[in-house]
Amino acid sequence: MTTIRDVAKKANVSVATVSRVLNENGYVNEDTRKRVQEVIQELNYKPNAVARSLFKKESKTIGFIVPDITNPFFPALVRSVEDYINQKGFTIILSNSDENPEKEKHYLDIMKQKYVDGVIMVTNTLDHEQISTYSMPIVLLDRPIHADVPSVFVDNRLGGRLATEHLLKQGCQRIAHIKGPEKVINADDRYQGYLDVVGKLPWFSKQYIVSGNYDKNTAMEVTKKLLQNHPEIDGIFAGNDMMALGVLKAAEQLGIKVPEQLAIIGFDDIDLTEMTSPELSSVAQPVYEVGKKAAEMLIHLIEGKNLEKKQYIFDVELMERKSSKRL
Amino acid sequence: MTTIRDVAKKANVSVATVSRVLNENGYVNEDTRKRVQEVIQELNYKPNAVARSLFKKESKTIGFIVPDITNPFFPALVRSVEDYINQKGFTIILSNSDENPEKEKHYLDIMKQKYVDGVIMVTNTLDHEQISTYSMPIVLLDRPIHADVPSVFVDNRLGGRLATEHLLKQGCQRIAHIKGPEKVINADDRYQGYLDVVGKLPWFSKQYIVSGNYDKNTAMEVTKKLLQNHPEIDGIFAGNDMMALGVLKAAEQLGIKVPEQLAIIGFDDIDLTEMTSPELSSVAQPVYEVGKKAAEMLIHLIEGKNLEKKQYIFDVELMERKSSKRL
DNA sequence: ATAATTTCTGTAACAGGTTACAGAATGTCT
DNA sequence: AGACATTCTGTAACCTGTTACAGAAATTAT
Numbered sequence: 096m097t098t099i100r101d102v103a104k105k106a107n108v109s110v111a112t113v114s115r116v117l118n119e120n121g122y123v124n125e126d127t128r129k130r131v132q133e134v135i136q137e138l139n140y141k142p143n144a145v146a147r148s149l150f151k152k153e154s155k156t157i158g159f160i161v162p163d164i165t166n167p168f169f170p171a172l173v174r175s176v177e178d179y180i181n182q183k184g185f186t187i188i189l190s191n192s193d194e195n196p197e198k199e200k201h202y203l204d205i206m207k208q209k210y211v212d213g214v215i216m217v218t219n220t221l222d223h224e225q226i227s228t229y230s231m232p233i234v235l236l237d238r239p240i241h242a243d244v245p246s247v248f249v250d251n252r253l254g255g256r257l258a259t260e261h262l263l264k265q266g267c268q269r270i271a272h273i274k275g276p277e278k279v280i281n282a283d284d285r286y287q288g289y290l291d292v293v294g295k296l297p298w299f300s301k302q303y304i305v306s307g308n309y310d311k312n313t314a315m316e317v318t319k320k321l322l323q324n325h326p327e328i329d330g331i332f333a334g335n336d337m338m339a340l341g342v343l344k345a346a347e348q349l350g351i352k353v354p355e356q357l358a359i360i361g362f363d364d365i366d367l368t369e370m371t372s373p374e375l376s377s378v379a380q381p382v383y384e385v386g387k388k389a390a391e392m393l394i395h396l397i398e399g400k401n402l403e404k405k406q407y408i409f410d411v412e413l414m415e416r417k418s419s420k421r422l
Numbered sequence: 423m424t425t426i427r428d429v430a431k432k433a434n435v436s437v438a439t440v441s442r443v444l445n446e447n448g449y450v451n452e453d454t455r456k457r458v459q460e461v462i463q464e465l466n467y468k469p470n471a472v473a474r475s476l477f478k479k480e481s482k483t484i485g486f487i488v489p490d491i492t493n494p495f496f497p498a499l500v501r502s503v504e505d506y507i508n509q510k511g512f513t514i515i516l517s518n519s520d521e522n523p524e525k526e527k528h529y530l531d532i533m534k535q536k537y538v539d540g541v542i543m544v545t546n547t548l549d550h551e552q553i554s555t556y557s558m559p560i561v562l563l564d565r566p567i568h569a570d571v572p573s574v575f576v577d578n579r580l581g582g583r584l585a586t587e588h589l590l591k592q593g594c595q596r597i598a599h600i601k602g603p604e605k606v607i608n609a610d611d612r613y614q615g616y617l618d619v620v621g622k623l624p625w626f627s628k629q630y631i632v633s634g635n636y637d638k639n640t641a642m643e644v645t646k647k648l649l650q651n652h653p654e655i656d657g658i659f660a661g662n663d664m665m666a667l668g669v670l671k672a673a674e675q676l677g678i679k680v681p682e683q684l685a686i687i688g689f690d691d692i693d694l695t696e697m698t699s700p701e702l703s704s705v706a707q708p709v710y711e712v713g714k715k716a717a718e719m720l721i722h723l724i725e726g727k728n729l730e731k732k733q734y735i736f737d738v739e740l741m742e743r744k745s746s747k748r749l
Numbered sequence: 750a751t752a753a754t755t756t757c758t759g760t761a762a763c764a765g766g767t768t769a770c771a772g773a774a775t776g777t778c779t
Numbered sequence: 780a781g782a783c784a785t786t787c788t789g790t791a792a793c794c795t796g797t798t799a800c801a802g803a804a805a806t807t808a809t
């Protein structure tokens with residue numbers, strides 16, 4: 096490995112001068128600059144980022160903690176964050192937390208030890224206080240925790256309303272909801288949106304709400320039971336698209352026609368909504384913008400600037416496709 | 423930030439002793455050890471990983487370069503690698519290359535500057551020589567480049583054969599192939615497997631082979647044209663599942679019944695094969711094992727051990743589902 | 750010509766760990 | 780008791796950049 100001292104020696108200057116050339120700061124004579132740069136070329140010298148980090152207490156690296164990258168909702172988020180921070184010269188350390196608070200803390204510790212400049216994370220197990228003990232820039236994605244913690248998410252409740260209203264408008268008489276996991280805030284918000292629309296209707300009953308864990312197989316199981324017990328159900332709003340796929344599957348296995356006998360709508364508008372048959376209606380999140388905004392906020396914090404707002408809430412959009420169109 | 427010197431001062435020992443306690447090497451008196459550990463607890467001291475990296479020339483970090491994490495094939499790979507290396511105390515820096523050699527080199531440079539201990543990458547744009555100039559452990563995933571570069575992949579040609587034979591056995595008379603991108607080796611191997619089975623049959627014609635870029639929309643377009651020009655086609659082997667989904671979509675739009683009029687099979691067996699209607703047949707790769715093996719090899723190389731084999735080729739498995747079952 | 754600036758360069762300390770080496774204390778063996 | 784090995788601890792150099800500070804050289808102002 097060539098070091099800055101090798102370059103300095105070969106160019107007959109001090110390491111300080113080489114450093115000045117590298118960082119383009121301070122005064123350097125034009126001839127000297129050229130000579131140093133030639134030597135850098137010649138030796139193919141690349142400065143050691145670790146040594147630089149040690150002194151500057153920064154690493155040009157950010158952490159990104161997601162529950163599980165295998166969940167098709169997250170890769171797009173990761174991608175949009177990378178696209179943004181990359182042009183700012185940062186790289187990403189990616190970790191999967193499995194929604195496990197111990198893992199989350201473990202990774203935050205490691206990231207801090209590695210001098211990451213900031214962290215973007217998707218969590219609902221940590222609270223405001225735990226997060227602030229890390230005293231480094233942290234931006235929450237997808238799930239807000241506290242008004243004081245910078246976060247970016249979408250209006251899930253509105254989304255729940257839009258989806259449910261849409262089913263009503265399509266003429267559904269009994270609308271069920273497959274809810275996401277217990278402690279996940281956005282699942283609860285979507286559920287609230289559903290309640291906003293149908294909670295007061297005469298036919299409404301808590302029996303039309305079942306839990307599905309954001310997972311297609313669980314959703315398929317619970318939907319089958321639900322439909323067998325309640326054949327009157329003619330519309331289902333699933334808390335996310337993976338569960339909506341499970342619902343679709345359940346309907347198919349029970350020989351129920353979608354959308355004629357059962358209208359279905361999901362949430363997230365992941366890529367494969369267009370690949371199913373019938374195509375799946377959904378509530379779209381502007382995933383790319385959400386990721387980008389989180390990245391922007393984090394870079395802002397890292398650069399020591401103030402945030403205009405601590406929370407950004409994006410609008411959602413109803414995507415009407417065949418699985419719910421009965422008119 | 424508390425440093426090792428703070429701990430040393432408070433515990434009335436030298437930094438060397440604290441270091442010995444931290445790393446559990448060298449001689450340390452039991453009482454001293456306890457005292458130091460109490461101080462570490464008390465100050466909540468966490469050693470600075472950057473300083474350690476600088477001296478040890480290692481970072482407990484590996485790089486992982488994928489073409490695009492948004493492609494549903496890669497997250498599972500990333501996950502399995504993370505699960506393995508994590509228990510060895512490593513973290514992952516993830517980067518998307520978009521199959522662009524400049525980006526790949528750029529990221530390799532950065533990773534090297536950050537002292538990553540090794541890199542796992544999915545590429546076919548770099549050659550043996552370029553890779554070896556980086557003089558750090560690199561393991562290739564999914565696409566081999568040269569027998570000397572450690573790599574893990576599956577028997578794509580066999581997979582191509584299995585898929586095509588399966589279609590033959592289902593009674594298909596004219597089998598087309600939607601091929602992956604030009605320069606991607608595994609796409610070519612799958613294509614060769616297809617040729618192995620049907621290349622010598624009397625009906626065979628190059629017209630039954632079209633290029634689809636591993637992408638569902640492109641695949642849908644080309645398939646529509648193909649089927650319009652060649653209504654005699656009654657079986658399609660798509661180079662990957664995303665393209666198979668495009669084929670499925672094309673058939674639906676043309677009013678062609680799957681599998682009765684057209685049998686379809688894909689490759690990779692990504693999660694959503696079970697979510698389509700009809701469910702998609704595919705050739706399954708043991709993704710989790712492939713990722714794990716690559717991680718194992720990399721850790722081996724990092725630890726300076728010798729590899730038993732430079733290349734590991736995993737078997738594939740035919741997954742027969744409804745999209746191809748005509749019997 | 751002298752003073753005041755500005756440009757240019759080098760020395761050495763610093764970031765926060767690890768470890769070679771030396772020396773002291775303790776234990777074991779004739 | 781003396782020779783030797785073993786245990787324990789500290790000092791200081793090292794990893795590789797960055798930068799404060801000082802001093803020299805060149806330029807501009809008076």
